[in-house]
Amino acid sequence: MPTGVNQSDRMTPKTRVAELAVAGGEPMFRQTIHVGRPNIGDRQRLRERIDDLLDRRWLTNNGQYVQEFERRVARRIGVRHVVAVCNGTVALEIAVRALGLTGEVIVPSFTFAATVHALHWLGITPVFCDVHPRTHTLDPRRVEELITPRTTGLIAVHLWGRACDVDDLSAIANRHHLKLLFDAAHAFGCSYQGRMVGNFGNAEVLSFHATKVLNTFEGGAVVTNDDDLADRLRLMRNMGFRTLDEVVSVGTNGKMSEVSAAMGLTGLESIDEFIAVNRRHYEHYRHELAGIPGITLAPVSETERSNFQYVVLDVDEAHSGISRDDLIRVLHAENIKARRYFFPGCHRMPPYRDLYPEAGASLPETERLAESVLCLPTGETLTAEDVAAICGIVRLAVSHSGELRPILSRATR
Numbered sequence: 001m002p003t004g005v006n007q008s009d010r011m012t013p014k015t016r017v018a019e020l021a022v023a024g025g026e027p028m029f030r031q032t033i034h035v036g037r038p039n040i041g042d043r044q045r046l047r048e049r050i051d052d053l054l055d056r057r058w059l060t061n062n063g064q065y066v067q068e069f070e071r072r073v074a075r076r077i078g079v080r081h082v083v084a085v086c087n088g089t090v091a092l093e094i095a096v097r098a099l100g101l102t103g104e105v106i107v108p109s110f111t112f113a114a115t116v117h118a119l120h121w122l123g124i125t126p127v128f129c130d131v132h133p134r135t136h137t138l139d140p141r142r143v144e145e146l147i148t149p150r151t152t153g154l155i156a157v158h159l160w161g162r163a164c165d166v167d168d169l170s171a172i173a174n175r176h177h178l179k180l181l182f183d184a185a186h187a188f189g190c191s192y193q194g195r196m197v198g199n200f201g202n203a204e205v206l207s208f209h210a211t212k213v214l215n216t217f218e219g220g221a222v223v224t225n226d227d228d229l230a231d232r233l234r235l236m237r238n239m240g241f242r243t244l245d246e247v248v249s250v251g252t253n254g255k256m257s258e259v260s261a262a263m264g265l266t267g268l269e270s271i272d273e274f275i276a277v278n279r280r281h282y283e284h285y286r287h288e289l290a291g292i293p294g295i296t297l298a299p300v301s302e303t304e305r306s307n308f309q310y311v312v313l314d315v316d317e318a319h320s321g322i323s324r325d326d327l328i329r330v331l332h333a334e335n336i337k338a339r340r341y342f343f344p345g346c347h348r349m350p351p352y353r354d355l356y357p358e359a360g361a362s363l364p365e366t367e368r369l370a371e372s373v374l375c376l377p378t379g380e381t382l383t384a385e386d387v388a389a390i391c392g393i394v395r396l397a398v399s400h401s402g403e404l405r406p407i408l409s410r411a412t413r
């Protein structure tokens with residue numbers, strides 16, 4: 001074991017630039033610390049459920065675990081219908097199609113690619129709308145000016161689990177007879193004005209991807225209080241089968257498997273612990289990062305429920321002396337795999353950057369955030385000492401940014 005690496009495979013705190021891995025020192029962590037490392041919960045319960053579904057030889061097709069998972073998620077959210085599917089992207093595609101969206105749909109660019117891909121995949125034109133600089137969610141003041149006769153709906157994203165401005169967006173949707181879909185992939189367990197996310201708009205989409213607060217390996221759901229919509233969603237998820245051998249409409253295969261639902265049920269039994277751990281890490285990060293110039297931790301509402309799954313830093317280079325990208329390089333060298341969510345903004349990715357080359361002009365906040373925001377690790381497998389060590393690196397990089405600059409410009413980019 002190299003000197004200085006302690007029992008949890010972490011170096012003792014670093015105090016000098018020369019000790020930073022980017023300057024040739026030993027990395028702070030021997031094993032890479034990831035953002036979105038999966039939460040697993042009680043393995044014994046998971047194994048029992050897997051044995052049970054194998055014994056019963058019921059692996060998919062609306063099995064008992066999928067049905068139970070849908071009931072439990074519905075109860076937790078307080079929503080009438082949960083339609084579990086194989087992933088969040090397919091959930092978006094099915095929801096968009098079941099809502100009858102066509103033409104143009106207004107959507108943020110500052111989101112995961114899937115939100116926008118779901119539209120383009122279905123031949124719909126995504127119309128990029130800027131986000132609010134403080135909330136990072138769709139700015140209702142910017143939405144109305146983008147509505148045209150071809151607009152059929154809005155997709156708003158509860159980014160970082162922070163609910164959008166649901167009231168204003170709903171009012172706009174009502175006024176213009178538009179459908180309103182929320183991408184709630186980040187927001188399981190979060191609330192808006194005291195009501196659980198999942199109850200708003202025409203429908204909301206959840207992701208249970210491995211990196212999300214609750215996971216089913218891969219998985220997702222469309223949730224809604226609209227009975228007719230739920231019926232259409234269930235048909236679409238299962239190739240339009242109404243009964244065992246009667247197809248009544250076009251559909252796809254979006255079914256969730258039993259092993260995924262078994263994982264989801266197991267995770268649900270520990271979800272309050274996952275969130276409590278995230279919350280503790282979040283508070284610890286807030287404490288440790290307080291007062292570092294140019295480094296702002298995105299706030300979490302004091303009055304709403306949050307899952308604390310995303311620890312989001314805004315790096316203001318004018319005050320930190322180090323850019324977001326250079327801070328990422330410093331962290332990565334320490335084996336802290338901080339992530340540039342959501343770089344570079346969907347409007348700057350193919351094919352959208354070629355289809356809508358002018359989009360950036362109306363997205364100043366998106367462009368700024370895409371250059372200044374990063375996400376830090378959290379979750380079940382991180383310890384308080386890990387959080388302190390990560391913050392120590394950030395503090396050292398900022399307090400010695402001048403000394404670091406020549407090292408960073410020498411190091412290969």
Ligand SMILES: *Cc1c(COP(=O)(O)O)cnc(C)c1O
Pocket residue numbers: 087088089090111112114115157183185186207208209218219220
């Ligand atoms: C993860 C995610 C999705 C897609 O979910 P998958 O389950 O990975 O397909 C959609 N939107 C956002 C904002 C996400 O973070």
